[in-house]
Amino acid sequence: MKNTEKAPPVSNFIRNIIIEDIKANKNDGRVITRFPPEPNGYLHIGHAKSIVLNFGLAKEFGGRCHLRFDDTNPTKEEVEYIEAIKEDVKWLGYDWGEHLYFASDYFEKLYEYAEELIRRGKAFVCDLSPEEIREYRGTLTEPGRESPYRNRSVEENLDLFRRMRAGEFPDGSRTLRAKIDMSSGNLNMRDPVIYRIMHVPHHRTGDKWCIYPMYDYTHCLSDSIEGITHSICTLEFEDHRPLYDWVLDQLPVPCHPQQIEFARLNLTYTIMSKRKLMKLVETGVVSGWDDPRMPTISGMRRRGYPPAAIRQFCEKIGVAKRDSVVDIGLLEFCVRDELNRTADRVMGVINPVKLIIENYPEGESEELEAVNNPEDPSAGTRMVPFSRELYIEREDFMEDPPKKFFRLAPGREVRLRYAYFVTCTGFKKDEDGNIVEIRATYDPATKGGDSPDGRKVKGTIHWVSAPHAIKARVRLFDRLFSVPAPERVKEGGDFTDFLNPDSLTVLDGCMLEPGLKDAAPGYVCQFERRGYFVVDEKDSVPGSPVFNRIVSLRDSWARIEKQRQQEEARKNKQKSGRKRKR
RNA sequence: UGGGGCGUCGUCAAGCGGUAAGACACGGGUCUUUGGAACCCGCAUUCGCAGGUUCGAAUCCUGCCGCCCCAGCCA
Numbered sequence: 001m002k003n004t005e006k007a008p009p010v011s012n013f014i015r016n017i018i019i020e021d022i023k024a025n026k027n028d029g030r031v032i033t034r035f036p037p038e039p040n041g042y043l044h045i046g047h048a049k050s051i052v053l054n055f056g057l058a059k060e061f062g063g064r065c066h067l068r069f070d071d072t073n074p075t076k077e078e079v080e081y082i083e084a085i086k087e088d089v090k091w092l093g094y095d096w097g098e099h100l101y102f103a104s105d106y107f108e109k110l111y112e113y114a115e116e117l118i119r120r121g122k123a124f125v126c127d128l129s130p131e132e133i134r135e136y137r138g139t140l141t142e143p144g145r146e147s148p149y150r151n152r153s154v155e156e157n158l159d160l161f162r163r164m165r166a167g168e169f170p171d172g173s174r175t176l177r178a179k180i181d182m183s184s185g186n187l188n189m190r191d192p193v194i195y196r197i198m199h200v201p202h203h204r205t206g207d208k209w210c211i212y213p214m215y216d217y218t219h220c221l222s223d224s225i226e227g228i229t230h231s232i233c234t235l236e237f238e239d240h241r242p243l244y245d246w247v248l249d250q251l252p253v254p255c256h257p258q259q260i261e262f263a264r265l266n267l268t269y270t271i272m273s274k275r276k277l278m279k280l281v282e283t284g285v286v287s288g289w290d291d292p293r294m295p296t297i298s299g300m301r302r303r304g305y306p307p308a309a310i311r312q313f314c315e316k317i318g319v320a321k322r323d324s325v326v327d328i329g330l331l332e333f334c335v336r337d338e339l340n341r342t343a344d345r346v347m348g349v350i351n352p353v354k355l356i357i358e359n360y361p362e363g364e365s366e367e368l369e370a371v372n373n374p375e376d377p378s379a380g381t382r383m384v385p386f387s388r389e390l391y392i393e394r395e396d397f398m399e400d401p402p403k404k405f406f407r408l409a410p411g412r413e414v415r416l417r418y419a420y421f422v423t424c425t426g427f428k429k430d431e432d433g434n435i436v437e438i439r440a441t442y443d444p445a446t447k448g449g450d451s452p453d454g455r456k457v458k459g460t461i462h463w464v465s466a467p468h469a470i471k472a473r474v475r476l477f478d479r480l481f482s483v484p485a486p487e488r489v490k491e492g493g494d495f496t497d498f499l500n501p502d503s504l505t506v507l508d509g510c511m512l513e514p515g516l517k518d519a520a521p522g523y524v525c526q527f528e529r530r531g532y533f534v535v536d537e538k539d540s541v542p543g544s545p546v547f548n549r550i551v552s553l554r555d556s557w558a559r560i561e562k563q564r565q566q567e568e569a570r571k572n573k574q575k576s577g578r579k580r581k582r
Numbered sequence: 583u584g585g586g587g588c589g590u591c592g593u594c595a596a597g598c599g600g601u602a603a604g605a606c607a608c609g610g611g612u613c614u615u616u617g618g619a620a621c622c623c624g625c626a627u628u629c630g631c632a633g634g635u636u637c638g639a640a641u642c643c644u645g646c647c648g649c650c651c652c653a654g655c656c657a
Contacts, residue, residue: 141584185585196655449615529616557617
């Protein structure tokens with residue numbers, strides 16, 4: 001058994017920078033990072049990449065990672081999100097210890113810094129309207145024009161700024177702007193707004209403030225106040241780095257952290273934009289932020305993805321600056337890899353059909369021993385009941401099978417896992433031609449699944465004793481989108497055009513091993529030969545669990561079948577082609 | 583002649599002047615009481631393109647080409 005989490009860290013450019021910094025004794029060798037979410041939505045797998053990176057780096061180099069909420073815009077933020085985000089980070093396996101912070105904790109300090117900026121002639125109060133500011137900013141190719149209010153005296157600026165704070169002016173009437181360079185090719189440097197008036201209560205500071213600092217001004221100073229050494233963010237902030245550095249260069253700050261940008265995570269068949277995820281929730285396409293099909297941390301938790309698998313995935317994808325799209329198959333691989341080692345095995349029939357053992361005495365039953373996890377002997381064994389009437393998987397029987405089909409068919413012998421060899425003697429159909437019952441005889445000498453005469457059998461199928469089985473609801477999930485890049489929509493189109501209509505299948509007649517009756521919410525197991533399942537946290541009731549499929553098992557039979565069908569289709573095409581030519 | 587980034591296998595990704603790691607996917611095989619897992623083998627003579635420097639270039643230089651981001655009082 002391998003422990004994949006002990007794999008050596010993958011080299012990446014940020015880690016290399018930190019290694020060099022430590023070598024040069026920069027920051028006295030300290031490594032302090034931070035994960036700075038805005039509490040305006042739920043965390044998703046893209047955030048997990050950042051969390052694993054920031055907390056992982058801190059841990060590897062003996063430093064620490066702060067959790068800081070970037071809560072400078074009260075119109076968009078809610079406390080609900082704060083608690084959800086904390087829970088998600090904890091669940092992923094990370095601990096910020098004492099270091100839980102809020103940008104809003106620094107509002108007073110930030111305000112003082114702003115006055116200092118004014119005193120140093122580096123900021124001014126501007127009376128331009130939002131529209132005018134946009135006009136004055138210029139365009140991507142043309143320089144902007146200086147605001148007519150740019151050269152107010154320090155005294156006037158100070159007075160106006162204090163009155164802004166005091167609430168004397170309405171929303172949008174004035175701003176505090178940094179005085180940098182209206183002709184800069186970098187729009188962020190064209191006298192950016194650093195404070196705006198918003199007569200809106202804040203979820204933490206209440207009515208104390210009616211002016212709120214902007215991200216660019218707040219983030220660098222918050223980093224500095226906390227003594228952050230490496231401020232890691234995503235690529236779209238690359239253009240903001242000059243402003244990050246500018247602010248810190250103007251002020252008597254404790255330290256000057258280094259901002260480093262990396263490419264955000266994109267996943268095939270998935271959307272990652274908070275706005276779009278929010279739309280799915282609000283329009284009821286999914287049942288909520290924690291719908292098991294969502295790429296949110298809470299969705300994956302409910303889906304049954306182990307946090308270790310998500311961590312493993314985030315380590316494996318690497319960190320670079322190139323825009324990329326990771327195959328969602330890699331995430332699924334990580335989930336299977338983790339679950340294979342840790343999940344109990346159990347038998348559950350998703351799509352049941354009756355199997356009658358003709359020579360097994362009616363009304364009798366026995367208990368057979370089954371292994372709980374072949375990958376982990378310490379998981380032990382359990383007893384499962386066996387009787388004359390069983391359920392097996394409908395797809396494990398074929399009336400007229402192709403050569404490579406190793407399962408049950410008329411005259412064929414297979415092994416019932418942990419039970420007996422059985423040979424199919426017949427089957428019954430209803431008027432519509434559906435198979436309603438399969439009949440077989442068993443060989444009592446093969447109890448446990450081994451034949452004393454050394455006779456081999458090609459297939460082993462799972463089963464459940466009909467009179468003992470519990471009936472349960474099982475939900476199968478598929479990818480939410482039917483195309484690899486749902487966010488790459490054509491003009492006029494919408495990402496919802498690509499929703500997969502079959503992303504959720506609810507099955508109510510599934511038959512499971514009786515031991516599963518009282519499985520606790522959150523319990524994860526493998527239904528042998530079918531996949532990994534988790535007892536849903538929300539919809540299960542005691543004694544009646546609802547199972548979510550976490551991920552299917554790799555299915556090489558499905559691959560063989562697909563190849564065979566494609567081959568067939570190809571041949572048919574050739575045939576009809578020849579016919580047409582004649 | 584706006585600014586900032588990025589181009590290494592189908593998908594991620596190491597590589598930092600000494601002759602292309604690894605993972606997923608894919609293909610083949612061994613084994614198997616899960617068509618699972620495990621194990622073995624294969625999978626870029628070439629790094630967007632073209633020149634140049636060098637004994638030697640994915641790595642340095644020059645020029646092209648392609649893709650991404652920026653005109654919120656959002657973060």
